[in-house]
Amino acid sequence: MKRLAAALAAGALALGLLPGMAAAQEKKITVMTWNIPYFEEGFQVWVDEFKKLHPDFTVERIDMKGTELPTFYQTQVVAGTPPDIVDVQGGLWLEYASQGGLTDLTPFLERDKDYTGRLYPEVLANWEYEGKNYGVPLYVSKTLLFLNRKMMQEAGITKDPESFDEIMTAAEKMAGGEKTGLMTLNFDWLYWPLFAMNGVEFVNEAGTEAAFNTPETVALVQRLAEATQKGVIDKISWTGRWVEPNGAFAAGTVGMLHAHAPAYLWFQSKADWVNPETVGAINLPGGWSTPNSHALIMSKGTKWPEQSWDFMKIATSGAGAKAMGTGTNNLTGDRAVNEELMAYFAKEIPAVVPALETQFQNLDKLTGNWPFAKDAALKEAFYPELQAAVLGEKDVKEALDSAERKVNRVLSSR
């Protein structure tokens, strides 16, 4: 009986250990991409290049929608099996980096100077937190102003707006009936250029206290609120996310859309009327814009940092970056590749060129990309109050006072 029990115990132990041993020996890296399930050919280019360096490794790919990715990633971290490489958008990575969840890529970037030299320093700086770099640019985008030329013409507007006042005046002229003059995307601080061009600072220089609650901001938000109530600014600006505002612009009833470059191909795919003659693409007055680029980050829990780094370099430079650009119609962080891509777009999709041309201009006027450890909590503290004010639910001063209180609490909390 004892022998039987011992044999059973030994068997169970062996069965328990075997998968662990197998996993420990498995040479595999997992790459999680952000809502690009169609990017198959390009991904295969990355894998093929990677296999040339590491033939004994396999690459697993997981693609997640933007709304699901943070949930999935964090549960995987808790389970102790985070994907080695993750494609992130906006400021999502900051919370992970500030808590020590990501691998510091600075030593890799310093070591591989050939690779680092290919990248735009201003773009690379987007993924810097407390002097350390946590991401490399996968594809690059920032906000610009799309103009519905037909509506402008109908309203008698012959000049592109060159200041905030001119934007609002043009919007007022174009609004009426079912038409609205202006719309903005609102997630990931994408609306902030409207504030930056009016001289509003979100926090003080030290980043320790809210600095936005000034009489000038009150006047600005009051103006935005009144324009929203009158239908000059489309309400969807403050309630929609991506599909709704871009869909509304595609309907041809919105005069100007403040969005990032990928919006162009999205609304073009929904509307026959969109072409370079009917839709203009310009920088916002003052050159202000909020980046909404994607980066590859490396989980701290990766078992294969060197191999993951090799994969990240492949995906974000040279042939891999070109595959990314042509596969998703975006520009990348690789300067040389972007020149090739612009030539490619000029030939294949000329309509998108004006929008893409703005993407590497005024890189010194990026805003809304503050490296706050509690980026998500700050958005949550500020945006609902702004939303309530511009939608007429709350008095503007009251909303900004409340936002200031909440932002300061987030900034001072542990």
Next chain:
Amino acid sequence: MAPRTDTAPAPKTRRRVLEGARTFASRKRTREIGLVWLFLAPSLAIFTIYRIVPLIWNGVLSFQFWSPYKPAEFAGLYHYEEMLFYDEAFWETLWNTLIFMASAPVGIALALGVALLVDTPIRGRNTYRTIVFMSYPVMTVAVGIIWQWLFNEKVGLINYVLISLGVIDQGIPFLESFTFALPAVIVASIWQVIGFYMIILLTGLQSIPPSLYEAAAIDGAGAVQRFRRITLPLIRPSLFLCFVVGIINSFTAFDLIFVMTGGGPGHATDLLVTYIYSTAFRLSKFDYAAAITVVNFLLFVALAFLANRLAGGEAGAVKPGG
């Protein structure tokens, strides 16, 4: 008194027999209890692993500073203080949850009306029952998308009808409005569940013996009196079931909210459950979300207790022999 016969066992022997019988009965009972536990064990194990352990772990988490990337630290009542004294969104979402829950009786009342209608001997009543029930099996995500379009400010059917009837002169942005968003989501929720309520209430209605109504009619009771004195008391178990489903629905209407409004505008349609999710996974504040979950759980327990008391205190009890 029966005379003692020679075949009867002596007192000592009888005691032994009795002891033996008792031992046998005791062993049998032990075996039976063992068997009961054996059958219960898988369910209890699953319940413990997936319900009790997470509940305890959640409680512990709510008293810690915890993130997936760092070792935990003791936080005391920090998260509860934050929630109760500083987090306006928590109070707003709690209030929304209570409103959502309070809407359950409206749905039940509507369903009762429909059930009474389709319980009458009208032609094609089975078709009507099917039509009303059809909304229930529809996937909640699909329900959300359907109602999102119906409520659309510019192309929505509801605004079209209201404008056509001259009730309003321009479309109402139902789902973008702080005033109308929550009622709009509640309407969609009631629409989805009303078919289920109707079926439950219909079974209750059909279990009432017709003789009761006949006797009441002979005694001169009117339709309203018959409804109040016979129908309502006798369908109380069905009403209770609907009410419990309504409460559960208000705590779990995650997908509908997520699809229709994402909790917005602001937190106007956030329920505790959606707020817990966004706090945990969007803000990465798992510890704080755990504290809100504790409150959510306590609220749910209190409501279940209250509902049980209202139903006579024995809801779900297993009666011996019954």
